[in-house]
Amino acid sequence: MVLDLVINHTSDEHPWFQDLLKNPKTSKYREYYILKQGENGQPPTNWRSVFGGSVWEPLQNTDEYYFHSFGVKQPDLNWENKEVRNELYKMVNYWLDKGIAGFRVDAITFIKKDQNYENLPADGVDGLGKCTKKARNQPGIEDFLHELNEETFSKYNCVTIGEAPGVPYEQYGDFIGENGYFSMIFDFRYADLDVASGSEWFRRTHWDVLELKKLIFTSQKEIQKAGWGANFLENHDQNRSISKYIKEKENRNFFSASMLGALFFYLRGTPFIYQGQEIGMTNFERTSIEEFDDISSIDQYYRAIEEGFSEEESLHFINLRSRDNSRTPFHWSSKEFGGFSKVEPWLGMNDNFKTINVEQQEHNPDSILNFYRKMIQVRQSSVASECLIYGEIEPILEEHPTIVAYKRKLGREETVCCFNFSDTIEKVDLEYDGYEILLDNYNEKKDTCSQLVCTLKPYQALILFKKEVGYNE
Structure with missing residues (x-):
């Protein structure tokens, strides 16, 4: 603890x-x-x-x-x-x-x-x-x-x-x-x-x-x-x-x-996982400053008005950044109050609790919740665990406008982590011949990669691993 x-x-x-x-x-x-x-x-x-x-x-x-x-x-x-x-x-x-x-x-x-x-x-x-x-x-x-x-x-x-x-x-x-x-x-x-x-x-x-x-x-x-x-x-x-x-x-x-x-x-x-992140909880949309509980958000609303912004603009700012966004009751189910309690909570619920909740994701193999479980398994108990936990980090593709990518290296082991931050297909030069696919949020049915050009689908996450980088097997 x-x-x-x-x-x-x-x-x-x-x-x-x-x-x-x-x-x-x-x-x-x-x-x-x-x-x-x-x-x-x-x-x-x-x-x-x-x-x-x-x-x-x-x-x-x-x-x-x-x-x-x-x-x-x-x-x-x-x-x-x-x-x-x-x-x-x-x-x-x-x-x-x-x-x-x-x-x-x-x-x-x-x-x-x-x-x-x-x-x-x-x-x-x-x-x-x-x-x-x-x-x-x-x-x-x-x-x-x-x-x-x-x-x-x-x-x-x-x-x-x-x-x-x-x-x-x-x-x-x-x-x-x-x-x-x-x-x-x-x-x-x-x-x-x-x-x-x-x-x-x-x-x-x-x-x-x-x-x-x-x-x-x-x-x-x-x-x-x-x-x-x-x-x-x-x-x-x-x-x-x-x-x-x-x-x-x-x-x-x-x-x-x-x-x-x-x-x-x-x-x-x-890595730290904050409650609600693992099921994809989102920001809310409040229509009045009276609906907020966070003292910092309330102050920022009135300060924004003092600085010359309209009430509408100020409320928009606070909706985007309020700490209350991450403090709403957790979404356990689609039941009243998200299954969090049997009485009205201290803070208004996000209306999307009916579609974003644990109950709906628990037994869905393609849910965000179960993807997080896969992420944990890959880091903690896969062939790449030592590399992903203790390996050095090396950024790659640093000038690419929409792809974030890096390598984790430990001895002869190497993990390549690629993430497409756009809603379009992106192609990048990335040699990954013979790398094992550890994790793919598109869940493509491949075990190894043999291409020299990496194609990433919109918002694709791809984790690749090779045990003997630079050595003939």
């Missing part, structure tokens, strides 16, 4: 913070949080939180403010206080002593703040500046991360996955190298290619396959130099992948969903 470890902040309902609210001047937990005096009724700085609005919230019955990088109900802990750090290490070790396998470490690059607490140049009509410039991956964070690792993780045989946005590639060795802070980290650069900034979702960008390919392969090369990666297609902070990466709605089908899944699943690193 891997637990989610949140040590940048607590809830405002945590006993520490509750004691602070009851005894704002005398509580021992004053130093556990970040408190600052305001000036002339204004917050200490003009930093904008990740979820919108000021990072500062008035502390009840005082002239002080508390700091929150994220929501107002998530006050940040003061990592400058050694006592706080020791309390956190004690908690981490408690769970590791229980025998858990490790942690996904939440928002860990936010634990160090610029201690000058100076105003930022405003980057929006709200007069605020993104707090990530002063409260994420700041100089000195390496001391905290080294201490965290020394006092907890390194004492156990555990796995740690850092949610570490904002880390420059040149620092990856410190994070995931031989003596790195974590076993692996998530890289968000390719996941956020459709927006100008991860927290400014209304600023849309137009991207193409070449750009996506460059981001993926740059990430893979840098991670390979440093250590190990955590590859993902979706997570709880992203919208649904098929709705993001497959731009035309009519092309969102079994072939494009399975192609996307295989593309990310066989990259070098540990």
Whole structure:
């Protein structure tokens, strides 16, 4: 079991913070949080939180403010206080002593703040500046991360996955190298290619396959130099992948969903599958901002309006990128509420649960769900398993406008992975004489390939393997 470890902040309902609210001047937990005096009724700085609005919230019955990088109900802990750090290490070790396998470490690059607490140049009509410039991956964070690792993780045989946005590639060795802070980290650069900034979702960008390919392969090369990666297609902070990466709605089908899944699943690193991805769940279409639950989406809607977009445009942006897209109840069946519950869930269902659900895919050999099972089998227990798990990665066809392709190499073994990102047939020069077909989402009845030209059908995924590359058999 891997637990989610949140040590940048607590809830405002945590006993520490509750004691602070009851005894704002005398509580021992004053130093556990970040408190600052305001000036002339204004917050200490003009930093904008990740979820919108000021990072500062008035502390009840005082002239002080508390700091929150994220929501107002998530006050940040003061990592400058050694006592706080020791309390956190004690908690981490408690769970590791229980025998858990490790942690996904939440928002860990936010634990160090610029201690000058100076105003930022405003980057929006709200007069605020993104707090990530002063409260994420700041100089000195390496001391905290080294201490965290020394006092907890390194004492156990555990796995740690850092949610570490904002880390420059040149620092990856410190994070995931031989003596790195974590076993692996998530890289968000390719996941956020459709927006100008991860927290400014209304600023849309137009991207193409070449750009996506460059981001993926740059990430893979840098991670390979440093250590190990955590590859993902979706997570709880992203919208649904098929709705993001497959731009035309009519092309969102079994072939494009399975192609996307295989593309990310066989990259070098540990693949993560997010619930709903394995059955091809899609984005929803809300007609009113009142239908949203995610505080970040609600903020982005009103901020987009402030920036000059219409209500219709703002709602369109949020429908495309809202985190609620990946948080809707899971589709188990076509029954009421998708078989998720017998009462109305907290968040509106996507209407397509009647056609996209586990019940309909479970016994269909050509379903997305069963393709994912094949992907797992190929990686974990096929003749190419060692190569696909431990092999080096080498991008190929890097300049092709619609095909993403790479090789995985281990000794004399080689796996070739090709993915057509278009709705047309594509031909490429690719010698694969004598390679075994391990996986094909078109399920063609061939065991080996003898052609010198590879023809890929629309959204085809093709995984090929040869055990003795470069040697006569």
